[in-house]
Amino acid sequence: xxxxxxxxxxxxxxxxxxxxxxxxxxxxxxxxxxxxxxxxxxxxxxxxxxxxxxxxxxxxxxxxxxxxxxxxxxxxxxxxxxxxxxxxxxxxxxxxxxxxxxxxxxxxxxxxxxxxxxxxxxxxxxxxxxxxxxxxxxxxxxxxxxxxxxxxxxxxxxxxxxxxxxxxxxxxxxxxxxxxxxxxxxxxxxxxxxxxxxxxxxxxxxxxxxxxxxxxxxxxxxxxxxxxxxxxxxxxxxxxxxxxxxxxxxxxxxxxxxx
Amino acid sequence: xxxxxxxxxxxxxxxxxxxxxxxxxxxxxxxxxxxxxxxxxxxxxxxxxxxxxxxxxxxxxxxxxxxxxxxxxxxxxxxxxxxxxxxxxxxxxxxxxxxxxxxxxxxxxxxxxxxxxxxxxxxxxxxxxxxxxxxxxxxxxxxxxxxxxxxxxxxxxxxxxxxxxxxxxxxxxxxxxxxxxxxxxxxxxxxxxxxxxxxxxxxxxxxxxxxxxxxxxxxxxxxxxxxxxxxxxxxxxxxxxxxxxxxxxxxxxxxxxx
Numbered sequence: 001x002x003x004x005x006x007x008x009x010x011x012x013x014x015x016x017x018x019x020x021x022x023x024x025x026x027x028x029x030x031x032x033x034x035x036x037x038x039x040x041x042x043x044x045x046x047x048x049x050x051x052x053x054x055x056x057x058x059x060x061x062x063x064x065x066x067x068x069x070x071x072x073x074x075x076x077x078x079x080x081x082x083x084x085x086x087x088x089x090x091x092x093x094x095x096x097x098x099x100x101x102x103x104x105x106x107x108x109x110x111x112x113x114x115x116x117x118x119x120x121x122x123x124x125x126x127x128x129x130x131x132x133x134x135x136x137x138x139x140x141x142x143x144x145x146x147x148x149x150x151x152x153x154x155x156x157x158x159x160x161x162x163x164x165x166x167x168x169x170x171x172x173x174x175x176x177x178x179x180x181x182x183x184x185x186x187x188x189x190x191x192x193x194x195x196x197x198x199x200x201x202x203x204x205x206x207x208x209x210x211x212x213x214x215x216x217x218x219x220x221x222x223x224x225x226x227x228x229x230x231x232x233x234x235x236x237x238x239x240x241x242x243x244x245x246x247x248x249x250x251x252x253x254x255x256x257x258x259x
Numbered sequence: 260x261x262x263x264x265x266x267x268x269x270x271x272x273x274x275x276x277x278x279x280x281x282x283x284x285x286x287x288x289x290x291x292x293x294x295x296x297x298x299x300x301x302x303x304x305x306x307x308x309x310x311x312x313x314x315x316x317x318x319x320x321x322x323x324x325x326x327x328x329x330x331x332x333x334x335x336x337x338x339x340x341x342x343x344x345x346x347x348x349x350x351x352x353x354x355x356x357x358x359x360x361x362x363x364x365x366x367x368x369x370x371x372x373x374x375x376x377x378x379x380x381x382x383x384x385x386x387x388x389x390x391x392x393x394x395x396x397x398x399x400x401x402x403x404x405x406x407x408x409x410x411x412x413x414x415x416x417x418x419x420x421x422x423x424x425x426x427x428x429x430x431x432x433x434x435x436x437x438x439x440x441x442x443x444x445x446x447x448x449x450x451x452x453x454x455x456x457x458x459x460x461x462x463x464x465x466x467x468x469x470x471x472x473x474x475x476x477x478x479x480x481x482x483x484x485x486x487x488x489x490x491x492x493x494x495x496x497x498x499x500x501x502x503x504x505x506x507x508x509x510x511x512x513x514x515x516x517x
Contacts, residue, residue, distance in 0.1 A: 103425070125383070126424035135424065166384040166393060166423050167361065177291075 001058035001257055004072075005249025006039045007079065008064040011102055011215075013038035014246035015046045017057075018254060025050050026243045035066025043072065059257035061249040075256055080108060080119050082248030087211055088114030089251055090237050090244065095207040098226075100197055100216035102130040107201040114251075118204040125164075128196030130215045132165035133222075136189045139172040140182060144219075147186050151221035154187035168192070190221035197222075198229045206230055213241035261515065262304070262315045263340065263507025264297055264331060266324030269360025269388055269473060271296035273304040274504040275315065276512070279347060283308035284501050297328045317515035319507040323362070323381075333514055338366055338377045340506030341471070346372045347509060348496040353465035356455055356484075357503070358474030360388035365459045376462040384423040386454025388473045391480075393423050394447045397430045398440060405444055409479025412445030426450060444479065452483030459488065467493040475499040 002024065005016045013031050017024040027046040031038040039062060047053060054072055062073035063082040070076065087097045088110055099106040104123035111117045126132045130144075137144040151157075158180055162168045168189075175185050193216070210232045216222055227233060239247070260282065265272045271293065274284045285304040289296035297320075305312060312330075320331035321340045328334070337357065341364075345352050350372060357364040362381035369375050384390050395402045409415075416433050420426045426447075433443050451474065459468075468490045474480055476499060485492055497505065 124421055126422050131424055163382045164384045164423070166389055174291075 001254075002052070002056050003250050003253035003257055004043065004057045004060040005082070005246040005251070005253055006043055006060065006062045006070060006073065007082065007245035007249060008035045008038045008062070008066060008070075009101075009245070010065065012242065013042040013064070014243045015039075015042040016243055016246040016250045017046055017050065017052070018247075018250040021254070023239070023247070026239070026246065028240070028242055034069075035064070036069050036071065039070040039072070059253040061253040061256065063245050063249045074253070077249065077252055079245050080106070081116055082245045082252065084108050084110045084116045084248065085114045085251050086244035086246070086248030087213075087241075089247060090239055090241075091209060091211060091235050093209045094211050094235065096201070096204070096210040098197060098201050098210065098212045100128070100130065100212070100214040102215055105129050105197060105200055107204045109204045109207065120200060120203045122200055127163050127165055128193065128200060132168070133189065133193060133216060133219065135165045136168055136172060139169040140176070140185055140189065142182065142186065147190060148218070148220040148222065150183050151186040151190050154183040155181065156184055156187070157191045157225075158184045158188035160188045160192040163196075187221060190219065191225050193222050194225035194229055197226055201230065206232060208232060209235045211235050211237060211241070213237075213244060217241070260310070260314050260316060261508045261511040262301065262318040263504040263509070263511055264301060264318065264320045264328050265322040265340070265501075265503035265507060266293055266297045266320060266328055267322045267359055267503075268362065270500065271300045271324075272501050272504040273297075273300040274501050274508050275304050275308060275310065276505070276508045281497065281501075281505060282310075284498070284504065286498075286500050293324045294327050294329065297324065298330070301330055317511040319511040319514065321503050321507040332511070335507055335510045337364060337503055338374055340503050340510055341366060342368060342372070342374050342506065343509040343513075344502040344506035345469070348502075348505075349467070349469060349493055352467045352469040352493050354459065354462075354468040356459055356468070356470045356472075358386070358388070358455055358470060358472040358480075360473055363387055363455060363458050365462055367462050367465060378458060378461040380458055385421045385426075386451045386458070390423045390426070390451060391447065391474065391477065393427050394430050397427050398434060398443060400440070400444075405447070406477040406479050408441045408444040409448045409482070411441040412439070414439075414442050415445035415449055416442050418446045418450040421450075421454060448477065448479035449483045451477075451480045452487050455480070455484050456487040464488060464490070466490055469493040469495060471495070471499040471502040473500055
């Protein structure tokens with residue numbers, strides 16, 4: 001039976017089609033104005049690519065925002081459960097997933113069965129989310145995508161003392177006014193980010209293997225510092241980790257489908 | 260005569276006293292040079308009262324920049340200075356909220372006027388003047404207009420995020436949706452009031468309650484704070500921004516006398 005998983009996030013939506021434990025295809029796209037539209041568009045894109053239709057789907061599970069509003073879903077589950085399940089499928093030894101997104105930061109402890117053992121999230125404070133990197137890189141006068149590479153040339157990581165991204169903006173301005181090197185400030189920004197993530201992740205406990213996902217995981221500076229601070233080496237994923245939620249949803253669909 | 264300087268994150272204030280009266284005061288906003296602002300505020304306060312520096316017997320500094328004020332003889336904690344100012348001017352006040360440019364503080368006094376408890380937020384911009392500044396920019400309004408507009412609101416918007424960064428996005432969305440500016444301003448004032456109230460609730464709320472600091476000048480915020488806390492804020496005997504500096508001047512008198 002072909003099953004489907006669909007994950008609608010705040011920025012992107014993903015769809016995964018699965019048959020007998022094998023990924024047939026997946027798709028990632030930017031969200032549309034409504035969750036329903038996002039789900040339809042991304043699901044239809046992957047179905048078209050495989051020359052399939054909704055009728056070929058035996059069971060579908062939706063997750064993410066507005067998961068209850070997805071018309072073609074037979075069931076819906078929390079994104080945390082789906083995230084953990086998808087991560088575990090890709091890397092069976094995974095026991096901790098740190099997800100640093102645009103507007104939130106999560107840490108999930110995954111059990112040996114792919115279930116969620118513990119979970120903590122910050123979505124209240126911009127510090128420790130991709131948003132703060134955006135603000136800080138703007139204050140620094142660089143693109144957010146350059147923060148990582150630039151920081152690798154730092155001689156030292158300048159300690160940023162404010163927690164609040166609104167206050168760090170001022171701090172960065174003052175540092176630049178004092179003539180501090182851009183690379184050193186960039187390293188400081190990444191370090192502050194890594195510190196916040198470490199604090200959050202520490203609340204669930206770090207257990208190997210540890211994986212990192214989310215937009216911020218593309219910042220090599222933050223990733224390196226986090227590895228140092230947590231004393232781990234992040235595992236690599238065989239597929240783009242962005243599909244993890246949709247993949248987990250599809251795996252749940254396979255389990256829930258009436259035989 | 261005694262002088263007090265309150266060097267905050269956004270303004271420097273100086274108050275000169277003789278006996279129990281304020282002889283002159285000055286509030287000096289600054290962008291990048293706090294020490295300069297503190298010095299200029301002092302010079303202007305002296306000039307206003309036609310005084311020379313040597314007429315001041317002792318000067319105490321308080322506020323975030325208390326250790327950086329070059330002409331101060333000593334420094335004193337904000338909590339102590341506010342306590343002294345309230346004991347003199349508004350002795351019936353038992354709870355003080357100091358809503359500043361980048362931090363917020365709530366203090367309890369006993370019936371006899373001693374400091375009982377205090378709590379501070381200086382890590383998060385939510386509820387501070389900075390938060391209001393960021394929102395005013397998002398609304399493309401000068402900050403002075405942000406207060407009065409709140410009263411014209413018929414249907415305040417809901418700002419769900421406490422975080423200034425996320426709240427700014429919410430405000431921008433409302434602006435793009437064409438929501439009435441008065442309603443957005445009221446939503447912002449309510450959000451600040453909610454943060455102020457949650458800070459006060461960390462200590463106990465004893466009447467009378469007073470609000471000082473730059474944010475206290477925002478009538479919209481004051482109105483929503485009164486609603487949230489269910490109290491009428493005490494009328495103040497002096498400009499809400501100078502209570503810290505006044506208290507510092509009173510502490511100067513105490514220290515000099517000792």
